Amino acid sequence: MTATDYAQAPTPGVSARKREKRRAVRPAVYIVKKLLALLLTLFVASLAVFFSRFLVPGDPARFLLRGRSPKPEALEEITRQFGLDQPAWEQYLNWLSGILRGDWGRSLTYRQDVSDVLLGRLPTTLQLVALAAVFITVLGLFAGIVASLNKGFGDRFILITLTAAGAVPPFVAAIALVALFSVGLGWFPSFGSGDGGWDRIWHLTLPALALGITYIAMVARVTRSSMNEQLLREHVEVATSRGLARGSVVARHVLRNALGPILTVSGVLVAGLLVSSAIIERTFGLSGIGQLLVQSIDRLDFGVVQAIVMVVVAAFVLVNTVVDLVQPLIDPRIAAGTESR
Amino acid sequence: MSQLLQIENFTLGFPGRPPLLDSVSLHVNDGEAVALVGESGSGKSLTTRAALGLFPGGSQSSGIVSVQGLDTLTASKQRLMELRRRRASMIFQDPRAGINPVRTVGDFLTETLVRLDGLSRAEATERAVTQLDQVGLRHAKELMDQHPHQLSGGMLQRVMIAAALLNSPDLLLCDEPTTALDVTTQAGIVRLLREEQQSRGMGMLFITHDLNLAASLCERVYVLRRGEVVEQGQTQTVFLTPQQDYTRQLVEATPVIEVGGLATPVVAGSPLLKVSGLSKTYQLPRGEIITALDDAGFALPEGGSLGIVGESGSGKSTLARLVVALETATSGELTLRDVRRPRRPLKASERKVLAKDVQIVFQDPYLSLDPRIPVGNAVADVFRLHQKQGRKEAKDSARVLLGRVGIGAERFDARPRALSGGQRQRVALAKALAARPRLLVLDEATSALDVSVQAQVLELVEELRDQLGLTILFVTHDLAVVSRLCSELLVMHEGRIVEQGPTARILEDPGDDYTRNLIASRPRPLWDAEPVTA
Known part of the structure; x- marks a missing residue:
């Protein structure tokens, strides 16, 4: 009897073809499910965003008139102009169908379309967040990897530094960075968002660092612990025992396997990044949506507030859906439903 | 005959604690299969890993661990990697933990060929497929694109063995390679290892806690206890006439099928437990139905x-x-x-x-x-x-x-x-x-x-x-x-x-093919077995 008899292998023929088909169908179903979940989340979020306005005290129409005591007719006129006299659910439907057509309504304070107000500010914020994301990825991964691979002093030093950095509020970090790099060394500007291209990046470096510092600490910590967990795995020892160089082992077997948790945490961090950008924008005098959000809440400019919150929610949900869709590519066991980490 | 692996007075431990290995000495000759037997915590894994220069972090060691003249205690990193690449390979206990779950089987097999031997991807794949064929895996080409979770434990262990054989090592180290497997699967793996070891003339150090398994595979044996070699010699001699108390206990404690000493089945009394037509099915999220238990029926009398x-x-x-x-x-x-x-x-x-x-x-x-x-x-x-x-x-x-x-x-x-x-x-x-x-x-x-x-x-x-x-x-x-x-x-x-039936009857005269297979799969000592026909 040869050893072959004992080893089973996928049976060819009909069942194999069936399996092929199922394998092709399953990812499609998975993606469709995730996208449906995305739409549902956005719908629920839109309900929450729109109706929370009615929980806030104050009449937007009155605010527009800046405390002057208006004639009742004038008040009514403004109320009608902004559609505030209709029942709440009808306002909601109008608002929603408007969004779907690309019409976000009119801003009460700017007397402009909300989309125009937003589009003027959105690029700055997106660039700021994108640059911060680059810093977070590069510095966070780097610190985490170095900490995990250098047990003892290196690890402890980085860990303490990270704990300290994680505890620094963004505005304190902003002031410290400005004091050091703009006022002290004069390397970076402390104000404004610059003209396009490199000048923009140069202007945004300090804000992005200040914005990202807490998140760098978080990503580094997750990277470190996730890698530490993988380093103990037997497959890493197997790879080492086969004569692979340390670098290959770390890149192909440790970091590669540690990516899952890192990605999940990064997805969750996105929302925080968009929200804390408000503080940073104010500190560095950038006109982005974060600053706009704070101003608009102050002025009861509901159209703008709702639009910004929807954008933030959409970005958050979208990023996390992408993370969910990427996970099976990183760990094939998730797609098979047999994942057991 | 030259000495392939030579370990002399090898001591390993952590500072301030009693040593984990105490003056271990053993050797493996070219083409020889040697077993290292011991219970958990006896230090057998540490000894074997030392042959590849894999020491636990922070440990201190002394003595000589030399593979073809290269002392792994003092060798440079470069020489150690050279040793692991060309001369010695290791097969680990649990293939499910030992093969990276997020990469394909093909990637696992070819990564050393592509990265270390400079083969092109196609050449490497071809060699890996040939090797998979040789270790008895059918449809090797399709296996290359699969992930470990899609294979059974036995198949994975064959993949692990194939990977270890890819660089034609002179020394094969096996760390309990069948412990995580079923008995019938174990039988296939043991046969494969024996065949490969014999035909390639490899030296083999086989770690196990199972004396029967050691006897079925190796000519010589070392018995390790709490980091010390307590007995060594020809497998047959050590097992049949053990000199040390510990070895004797170990031999006695190893379960063997004994039909003689069985209690006669209890017939009297009403059944305490009665089962008929019992089935259990699970439905997977994808709609597949798994039948875990199908139409089971038996009765167990009080006191049985x-x-x-x-x-x-x-x-x-x-x-x-x-x-x-x-x-x-x-x-x-x-x-x-x-x-x-x-x-x-x-x-x-x-x-x-x-x-x-x-x-x-x-x-x-x-x-x-x-x-x-x-x-x-x-x-x-x-x-x-x-x-x-x-x-x-x-x-x-x-x-x-x-x-x-x-x-x-x-x-x-x-x-x-x-x-x-x-x-x-x-x-x-x-x-x-x-x-x-x-x-x-x-x-x-x-x-x-x-x-x-x-x-x-x-x-x-x-x-x-x-x-x-x-x-x-x-x-x-x-x-x-x-x-x-x-x-x-x-x-x-x-x-x-x-x-089902009385134990004695089933063991002496199994009525079902599967039962026969199960009984035949138990490892048999080399000196009992019929000559290996490869």
Whole structure:
């Protein structure tokens, strides 16, 4: 009897073809499910965003008139102009169908379309967040990897530094960075968002660092612990025992396997990044949506507030859906439903 | 004949603690198969890893570990990597943990060829496919694109062996390569290893805790205990005429199939447990239906002992869990003491009543005891719950019972972590017995233990069975263990009962092909086996 008899292998023929088909169908179903979940989340979020306005005290129409005591007719006129006299659910439907057509309504304070107000500010914020994301990825991964691979002093030093950095509020970090790099060394500007291209990046470096510092600490910590967990795995020892160089082992077997948790945490961090950008924008005098959000809440400019919150929610949900869709590519066991980490 | 692996006075330990390995000396010649036998914690894995220059972080070592003249204790990183790439390979215990789960089988096999030998991807793939064919895997091309979770344990271990053979090593190190596998799968792997070792003329160092396995594969053996070599020599000599007490104990503790000493089946008495047409199916999220147990039927008389034998996935654990109501049957009848089991999850009150009659002991005592509860309290709690004893009375009862299973009063307040595996399993047993059950279900209760500890626990169960008149349902993969403990036997395969009857009859004259295969798969010493025809 040869050893072959004992080893089973996928049976060819009909069942194999069936399996092929199922394998092709399953990812499609998975993606469709995730996208449906995305739409549902956005719908629920839109309900929450729109109706929370009615929980806030104050009449937007009155605010527009800046405390002057208006004639009742004038008040009514403004109320009608902004559609505030209709029942709440009808306002909601109008608002929603408007969004779907690309019409976000009119801003009460700017007397402009909300989309125009937003589009003027959105690029700055997106660039700021994108640059911060680059810093977070590069510095966070780097610190985490170095900490995990250098047990003892290196690890402890980085860990303490990270704990300290994680505890620094963004505005304190902003002031410290400005004091050091703009006022002290004069390397970076402390104000404004610059003209396009490199000048923009140069202007945004300090804000992005200040914005990202807490998140760098978080990503580094997750990277470190996730890698530490993988380093103990037997497959890493197997790879080492086969004569692979340390670098290959770390890149192909440790970091590669540690990516899952890192990605999940990064997805969750996105929302925080968009929200804390408000503080940073104010500190560095950038006109982005974060600053706009704070101003608009102050002025009861509901159209703008709702639009910004929807954008933030959409970005958050979208990023996390992408993370969910990427996970099976990183760990094939998730797609098979047999994942057991 | 030159010495391939030579270990001289090798000592390894952590500063400030007694050494883990103490002056270990052993050697492997070219083309020779040598076994390193020892129980857990004996240092056999450390010794083998040292041959590849893999030392635990922060350890201190002295002596010589030389592979073809290269001392791994002093060699440079570059030379060590050279050694691992060209001259020595290692096969690890658990292929599921040892092969990166997120990469494909093909990637695992070809990564050394592509990165170290500079082969193109196509050349590397071709060589890997040839190697997979050679280790007995069919459809090797398709396997290359699959991920480890899509393969069975036996297939994965063949992949691991193929990877180890890819660079044609002179020395093959095997660290318990079949422990995580079923008996019939183990037989195939052992045959493959023997064939490859013989045809390639490789030297092999084979680590195992299983003496029978060592005898079936290796000419020479070293017995390791607490980091010291206690005995060495020709396998046959060491096993048949052991010189040291420890070796003698080990040989005696190793379970063998004995048909002679079996208790005669209990015929009298009404059945305590009666099962008919019992089935359990699970539906996977994708809609597939898995039949874990299919139409099982048997009766277990009061005071009887029934062994359920099968491999992983045979449904034996499902059956045990159904008996103790951890699962609910999909169809069929289960009657315990003339009470029919309702086909729904039991209510808490019903479960409490049932627990007085049936208790279960699980496989892994490291997981089945609460790490925060002192063992004495754990047992006393059962007395309070089921015997309605007061706090003090329960403690006294617990002390007596623990004494009876061999846990002294000084251990009463110890937490499980302070106890050894065998002691923990005794505590788990005491916890089950404290409810004074009529039926004791043992689900692989000795599989995670060392042979010598397993022997003690089995002895204890035997003693308790005879003294308390316990009825026993023993679920295991090991025929030898069953032959010692159970008068009736039930063999399961793929969810079905393929054979049942008196243990002696089944072992002597198996009626089913699968049972025959199972018995034939038990490792047989080289000196007993017919000559290997490759």
